Amino acid sequence: MQDNKNKSKIIVPDFLLSPKVDKVGVEERVARFQTRSIKSDSKMQALKLALSMIDLTTLEGKDTPSKVRQMCYKAMHLHDIQEGLPAVAAVCVYPSMVGVAKKEVLNSSVKVASVSTAFPSGQAPLNVKLIDTKFAVQEGADEIDMVISRGRFLSGEYNFVFDEIAAIKEACGQARLKVIVETGELVTLDNVRRASDIAMYAGADFIKTSTGKIQPAATMQVTYTMLEAIRDFYDATGIQIGMKPAGGISNSKLALHNLVMVKEVLGNDWLTNEWFRFGASSLANDVLMQIMKAETGVYQSSNYFSID
Amino acid sequence: MAKKKNEINWDYAPSLESTSHIEIKDKYELFIDGKFVKPSSGNYFNTINPATNELLSSIAYANDKDVDKAVKAARKAYNEVWSKLSGKERGKYIYRIARLMQERARELAVIETLDSGKTIRESRDIDIPLACNHFFYYAGWADKMEYAFPNRKVEALGVAGQIVPWNFPLLMAAWKIAPALAAGNTVVLKPAETTSLTALKLAEIIRDSGLPDGVVNIVTGYGDTGAAIVNHSDINKIAFTGSTGVGKIIQKAIAGTGKKATLELGGKSANIILDDAPIDQAVEGIVNGIFFNQGHVCCAGSRLFIQEGVADVVIKKLKRRMDTLIIGDPLDKNTDIGAINSKEQLDTINKYIKIGINEGAAMYQPNCSVPKKGYFCPPTIFTDVAQSSRIAQEEIFGPVLTIQTFRTVDEVIQKANNSPFGLAAGVWSDKGSRVFNLTSKLNAGVVWANTYNKFDPASPFGGYKESGYGREGGMHGLGAYVKLK
Amino acid sequence: MGRLEILKTYKIYIGGKFPRTESGRYYTPVNAKGVQLGNICLSSRKDVRNAVVAARKAFGDWSERADFNRSQILYRMAEMLEGRKSQFIEELIFQGASQKKAAEEVELSIDRLVYYAGWCDKYKQIQSSVNPVSSSHFNFSVQEPTGVVGIVADENSSLIGLISCISPVIAGGNTCVVLASEKLPLCAITFAEVINSSDVPGGVVNILTGKVAEMIAPMTTHMDINAMFYAGNDLAIVKELEESAALNLKRIHSYDEDWSTEDAQNLYFITDFQELKTTWHPIENVGGASSSY
16 A cells, blocks of 8 residues: 555654643634634535534444444435435444444445444453454444553553554554544643654554543544644655544534634645544534524524434 | 545635624714813814725814813813722722723724724734723722832822824723723823724713713824823823834933833844744744734734744744735634734835845745735745844834744844843743743743733733833733822 | 051942043042042043943843842941941041931941842842733743943932942842942942952942033943933933933933931832833643642
8 A cells, every 4th residue: 555655664753752732822723713703605515514524423332233224324314305415424333333334334425434442441452452453344344443552651651552553553454544542531732742643653544532432522622733743744754644533523613613723724635524524423413403504594403303 | 645635625705793883983073071072273184994995084183282171181180080089989980991891892893993904803802802801900909009019108190191002002092091090190192093993982981981071081193192292291191102213202302301101112022932842832823923913013023033953844834824824804703914004004014025035035925815905914924034134123013024043042042132122022942941041031021931922901011121111011000100109 | 756647549440340540530529628538530431331331241140140149248248338337437527427427327328238138039029920810821020120220329428328329229130330429429439349348249330430410421321221320309410311211211210319318218219120021821721620629
C-alpha cells in the first residue's frame, strides 16, 4: 500500500517533545468557531454533509442481531419521506455483530466499523486484542476502532502504546484503523496531543476522541487539539489522517461547529466522510429535524422521526 | 493514504446582524447640562459608515463657547450637587447607567459597528460588554474610596475634561467616565469626530438614568473642540487617550496650570514567541494581537519576535491562519476583519505598507476578497524586518505586523525594550521561570503571557515611557481622579 | 599655637566617585554672617550628562536587587549618618542653623532614612494588587521603578530636604541625579561621603552642586531622565518642568512641603516614582475539576 511506502521514510519523533497545548488558548480559539453563524444554503449543505459523516453506533452489552439490523436499515434510510438525503457513513458495532451488520448493508455505501482490542477498557493482552481485531476483519469489518492502553500511556510507556497500535494496524489488513485515545481519561490537552501523535506515527488512518463510555468525550477543545495534530502530521509527512469525534455530539449546532472547525483548521479537503466522521447515535435525528425545519419552515417534533 | 482532492467547497453564507431596531437620527446635538442643545455656531459635521461610505448622521460641532457652557454646567453640578452627594448615592447612579447600557447592549453594538467599522462580533462580544462592566465595576468603588488609598483622605479633583479616540469609542468613554464619577468628579467628554454616535447614545442613557444635570456633558467636534477643553481654565483634570503626538501637545498646553493629567498614548508592542511556546495558541495570539479591531489598538502586538528555531513553522502557520480570516462587511457575524475607521487612517496604513516594501521587507497578504466600497485593508505581515526599519519603529495603527527573529532571551529583551514606547508586550513560552523573567524585564505597562489583548475592568491599563502615564481600570485607575490629603 | 586645620574641598559625586566639575568653575555661597562656605563646584551640562550616564548604568543592578537588600542598604546609610552626626551638625551651624535646630535636623534626617528603609520591602505589598478578572487568567499589578529620576532638592534646607527627596526615590529602586540646594550645599557633598561608605552602589545617587537656574534645563530636557522630583514652589520652574516633559513624557512631581516636619514622609512619595505593571497569564481549569477538591 502507498501509505506503507511513505511511512517507511518517516522519522518518528520523540513524543516527549510533542507540541505543548495551552488549554485557555484552545478554549478561546474554539469560542471563535462557535461564533460562526451558519445560515441558509450554507447551513443546508452542512447539515447534509453532517448526516453523511455519521457512524451510527450501538455498543451495548444488550445488543442483539435484531437491534443491529434495525439500526442498519435506519443507516441506509434515514428519513425516506424526504428525498435527496444521504445515507450515514457507517454503522459501528461490537465484533460479534459485524457479520449481522455486514449482511444488512452489503449493497449500500454504508460501511461497517467494529470496535476491537477489548473495547472499551483495552485491558487485555496483545494477543487477545489481535484475535479480537482479526475476527472483526474476517467477519467483514471495513473499519476497526481500537482503543489505546491508557494506563500504559499515563505511566509514560509510549513505546508500548506505539507498538501495540502498529501491531493492530498490521492485523487490520485492508480495513482502515481508527485509534481511540479516550480523551476523558487522558485529561490534559498535552496528553491528547501526544497520544494523537503516537497514534498517527504508529499507523492510524483515523484518530478518534472517545469510546463514548467516559465523560467528557468529544469536546470541541479535544477535537481541535487533535485536528491541529493531524495538520502538523500532514505537514511533516504528506499523509492525510482522518478525524472522528465521538460521544457528546448530540445536536446539529455542535455538528456544525465541528465542521467549521475542520474547515478552518484542515480545509475543505477534510470535509468528506472519507476523512471526517461523527461517532454518535442521537445526532442523526436532530440533524434530520433541522433539515425538515428548513424545508418546511416549521419546528419539528421527534414523534415524526424514527428512533432507530 | 495520499491526499485526494475533495470536491466539496463549503463557504459561509452572509449572516447579517439586523439593523431594524436601530434608530439613528439625522442630526445629533450637544449634551450639556442634561439637555440636548444646538451648537452655538450652528455647524454640523457628517459621520459616515466607513464600510460603505454612506452618511449615517450629522453631528453638532462644538466650539469654545459650547465647551465653556459644558464646563460651567459641570462646575455647577460639581459644586451644587455631585460633591455633596454621598459615595453610596453616586454609586447607585453609576449602577443604574450600567444596567441601562446592558439593556440596550445590542443596539449599542450595532451602532458602534456602523459608525466605527469594527466587526459586530467584537462590538457585541467585547466592546459593549466591557463598557457596561466598567460602569458596574467602578460603581462599587464610589463608597469605598478610602480603602484604595491607605492612610489618606480622598477628595475629588473637580471637573474632568476627557478626550477619547475612535478605536474603541464607547469603551473608552466608559473607561473615562466611570472612574471619574465614582471618585466624585463631573465630566466634559469629547468623542472622536469619526465615532460620536455611541457617546451620544450614552448621553441618552445618562439622561434617562436621572443622573443630575451637568454631571456628564458630551461635546462633539474635531481637534479644536478638544483643544478648547484642554485649554479651559476651569478644568482640573485632563484625561486623554490618543496618539503620542497629541499627548505631547496636551502635556505642553497644561504645563504650569495645575491641571492633573493622565495620558494613554501610542505603542509599538513586542509579542515574543519562544521556541518552547504552545505554537498553535501563540499563532492565535499573534492574530489576536495585531488583527483584532483591524489593528486599531494602541497596545497591538505589532512587533513580532520569533525565536529562530521555530520561526519557519510559526510564520507558515500564521500565514495559513491569515488565509482563513474573513474580511468584509462588519455587520456580518462571520467577519473577522472589518473596515478601517477612516480614509485618512487607510492612507496612513498604505503609506507604511509602501515604506515596508521600499525597505526591502517581504510582504504577505492572504488572497482574500476585499469589499470594493468603503475602507478596507487586508491583514498584512512583513518578514525579514530589521530593528532599524521604520515599519518596526513607528506606530502604524492598522493590521500590519513586522516580524523579526532572535536567538537568545537576552537579545529579545534588548530589542523589545529598544523603543520609546512602553505600553504592552506579549510572551509565549511553556516554562514558567522563563515567562516571569521576561514579564519582569520588559518595559511595558501590560504584559500578556501566553495570551494577548485581554481587558477587564478590574485590570489596570496604561503605559511606560512615551506610551503615557496614569492607569485606567482597577483600583489603581481611581488614582487618576483624586487628590490625597 | 594650635595646629593648622585641614580644610575640606567640596566636590561633586558621580558614579561613586568624587570629581570636581568638568567645567572647572566654582561659586562661593556665603552664610548669614557673610562668611564664605567654600569654593563649591558650579556644575555644568556635561556634569549632568555624566551623572545621567552613571545613573542609567547603575539602574539595572539597583532596580533588580531584592527589596530587602535595598532596605538594608538604606538602614546602613542611617547608621553611617548617625556615626557622623557631629560633622553634619557643625556644617549646619556653619550654614546658619542654631545648635538646637541643627541637631534636630540631623536626627530627623537619620530617622527619615530609617523610615524609608522600612518601606523598601513593603510598599509593593500595600500598593500592588491581584485583579479579579472575569476570564480564566491570573492577573496582578505590581510597581516597578520609573528609572532615572532627576531631583531638584529643597533649596531651604541643607540635609533634611535632600534626604527627604533621595530616600523615597532610591527606596523604590530608581537611581537619581540630584541638584543640591544652591545656597546650602555643604551637607549634600558630605552626605555623598555617607552614601559612598554605605554599600550604595556607585551611580545610584549622583549629587551635583551649582545654579538651579542653569542646571534645570539640561535635566528636564534630557531624554534619558524618566521623571523629575521638584521640591519647591517656584511656579516658573514647575511650568518649565511640565513643558519640557512633553519631550519624552517625563513624569513630573512637584512638592511644596516643609520637609523638616515629622509627617513630610509617606508611602506616596515612593509610589509617585513607580510604574505599574499588569501581568496576565492563563489559568488552566482541568476538565471536571470543581470546588469540591
